[in-house]
Amino acid sequence: MTDNKVFVFEKGLEAVRCCRADGLGINMIKKLGMDQIIISTESNPVVEVRAKKIDIPVIYNCENKLLALELYCEQNNLDKARVLYVGNDINDLDVMNAVGIPVCPSDAHPSILKIASIALETKGGDGVVRELAEKFEY
DSSP states (O other): OOOOOOETTTTTTTEEOOOOHHHHHHHHHHHHHHOEEEEEOOEEEEEEEHHHTTTTEESSSOOOOHHHHHHHHHHHHOGGGGOEOOOOGGGGHHHHSSSSSSEEEEOOOHHHHHHHHHOSSTTSSSSHHHHHHHHHHH
């Protein structure tokens, strides 16, 4: 949901840019009754703040995304073969190889583009979730 860029301020605080269209996309997916979660390696609590605002669970500062997803699936009785995962970089490779529907933005790392079942037209941070939600709605 970001463009992988970070704003670093002189006092050490960091911020990321998010697209409001993704918030709308998340709500569209909620209306369809699909579970959603953010799994991020980012340690900055800005990830948790954004997840709270859009009201979806989050695992951040995550060292092993695959292990986190497997645990989430186990706790929620979900089959990984039925999981759709959106990833964009090499730290998503293991998860994308383990799920049934690997999805990526158009500007994903080449190794991710190679294994994605769906490569979206949108770049990261520019409404990827919204584009994905519209595929379910129409």
